[in-house]
Amino acid sequence: MTENPAHTTLWPAPHASGATDTTVHVPGSKSVTNRALVLAALAAEPGWIRRPLRSRDTLLMAGALRALGVGIEEGVGPDGSGEVWRVIPSGLAGPATVDVGNAGTVMRFLPPVATLADGDIRFDGDPRSYERPLHGVIDALRALGARIDDQGRGALPLTVHGGGALDGGTVEIDASSSSQFVSALLLSGPRFNQGVEVRHTGERLPSMPHIRMTVDMLRAVGVQVDEPETGGEPNVWRVTPGALLGRDLVIEPDLSNAQPFLAAALVTGGRVVIPDWPAHTTQPGDALREIFTEMGGSCELTEQGLVFTGSGQIHGIDIDLGEVGELTPGIAAVAALADSPSTLRGVAHLRLHETDRLAALTKEINELGGDVTETADGLHIRPRRLHGGIFHTYDDHRMATAGAVLGLAVDGVQIENVATTAKTLPDFPAMWTGMLTGAAGA
Ligand SMILES: O=C(O)C1=C[C@@H](OP(=O)(O)O)[C@@H](O)[C@H](O)C1
Numbered sequence: 276m277t278e279n280p281a282h283t284t285l286w287p288a289p290h291a292s293g294a295t296d297t298t299v300h301v302p303g304s305k306s307v308t309n310r311a312l313v314l315a316a317l318a319a320e321p322g323w324i325r326r327p328l329r330s331r332d333t334l335l336m337a338g339a340l341r342a343l344g345v346g347i348e349e350g351v352g353p354d355g356s357g358e359v360w361r362v363i364p365s366g367l368a369g370p371a372t373v374d375v376g377n378a379g380t381v382m383r384f385l386p387p388v389a390t391l392a393d394g395d396i397r398f399d400g401d402p403r404s405y406e407r408p409l410h411g412v413i414d415a416l417r418a419l420g421a422r423i424d425d426q427g428r429g430a431l432p433l434t435v436h437g438g439g440a441l442d443g444g445t446v447e448i449d450a451s452s453s454s455q456f457v458s459a460l461l462l463s464g465p466r467f468n469q470g471v472e473v474r475h476t477g478e479r480l481p482s483m484p485h486i487r488m489t490v491d492m493l494r495a496v497g498v499q500v501d502e503p504e505t506g507g508e509p510n511v512w513r514v515t516p517g518a519l520l521g522r523d524l525v526i527e528p529d530l531s532n533a534q535p536f537l538a539a540a541l542v543t544g545g546r547v548v549i550p551d552w553p554a555h556t557t558q559p560g561d562a563l564r565e566i567f568t569e570m571g572g573s574c575e576l577t578e579q580g581l582v583f584t585g586s587g588q589i590h591g592i593d594i595d596l597g598e599v600g601e602l603t604p605g606i607a608a609v610a611a612l613a614d615s616p617s618t619l620r621g622v623a624h625l626r627l628h629e630t631d632r633l634a635a636l637t638k639e640i641n642e643l644g645g646d647v648t649e650t651a652d653g654l655h656i657r658p659r660r661l662h663g664g665i666f667h668t669y670d671d672h673r674m675a676t677a678g679a680v681l682g683l684a685v686d687g688v689q690i691e692n693v694a695t696t697a698k699t700l701p702d703f704p705a706m707w708t709g710m711l712t713g714a715a716g717a
Pocket residue numbers: 305306307379380452453454455458481482485486600601624
């Protein structure tokens with residue numbers, strides 16, 4: 276966890292002078308957009324992606340697929356229906372270079388795609404991307420017949436020597452450090468000669484909703500998937516080889532990016548409406564309805580969207596967040612403002628996310644006067660009166676939004692490099708101030 280000296284810009288996090296009462300239109304899901312791009316690129320016919328997220332992670336994904344030869348035309352739908360991307364698959368080819376930035380979805384989902392390309396595909400990214408786990412994908416692809424040169428690092432940077440096809444078959448992996456290892460192999464699996472059977476051998480498997488999302492989206496493009504939750508063997512996923520259909524898909528709002536706005540209603544005892552909240556979804560952010568209700572709010576799914584209301588009281592929580600790890604920074608921020616202690620468990624793998632999120636949250640909340648301790652797999656948070664100060668973000672979008680939540684209740688919080696929210700929510704600062712003036716995306 277190092278601080279980047281270039282990121283000295285400080286954003287005074289707005290302090291809330293009253294209860295929020297607003298509607299916030301949250302842009303599309305990062306996880307759904309990037310899966311949709313990969314599946315459309317591997318399809319046998321063109322497809323459409325409506326209301327995609329336009330952010331650093333999704334533009335990196337689109338750029339990488341274009342570098343491999345895929346056509347992605349960006350346009351606008353009729354009468355304010357938002358952006359529409361048309362994806363035109365083609366024979367994948369190198370040589371090409373892929374910049375993964377610090378996007379887990381790009382660094383994990385694309386090496387399997389690259390094995391299907393004809394030619395060398397080089398992968399590189401931000402310094403932090405070299406530290407994030409990738410060995411599960413590299414070792415699995417080698418076992419399935421791929422040639423990969425990673426100079427023995429088991430991590431980025433690396434070159435996939437694409438042979439135009441991959442045998443595929445059965446492979447064992449330990450995905451306890453990232454569910455994205457499993458998703459990565461399943462997404463390209465239908466295009467492997469023998470499909471793929473992924474057998475997870477590790478003790479824990481984080482972020483199950485994201486694996487469900489992968490399975491659901493594969494099925495939606497006509498792929499046959501056998502998996503544990505519909506009667507398959509535990510920890511085994513099997514994808515049958517076959518053609519992927521081109522689809523016309525509308526991307527759901529990013530429910531993890533709705534989190535800071537829901538948190539704002541909780542912290543200010545206010546109200547927020549999130550339009551287009553899906554009635555059924557695999558996004559982990561849907562768990563916020565329950566989690567933030569337990570922490571003091573209440574919510575209702577209406578025709579207008581999700582209506583979430585704070586009661587003016589915030590309660591601590593004892594919870595295993597292993598399934599929904601990406602919600603941890605936002606929950607930790609709310610927990611630091613609660614009327615009782617919290618224990619957040621099951622998220623040791625967050626130490627290898629955009630930054631070491633457990634260390635970063637502990638240090639930054641404590642520097643504002645808080646009392647947070649790291650445990651083996653999470654955080655203990657004992658609320659205390661906080662004071663203003665600089666909240667460092669370590670190039671982590673969710674650290675920046677967590678700091679903004681604290682700033683609502685604590686005067687004088689300054690967020691370092693709020694622009695890092697561009698990873699998944701480039702308009703965050705304007706949406707946040709708009710929310711406080713009742714104009715967020717309305
Ligand atoms: O597949 C996905 O879209 C994601 C899976 C999760 O990764 P991990 O399982 O590595 O935590 C999550 O944290 C990440 O934000 C998005």
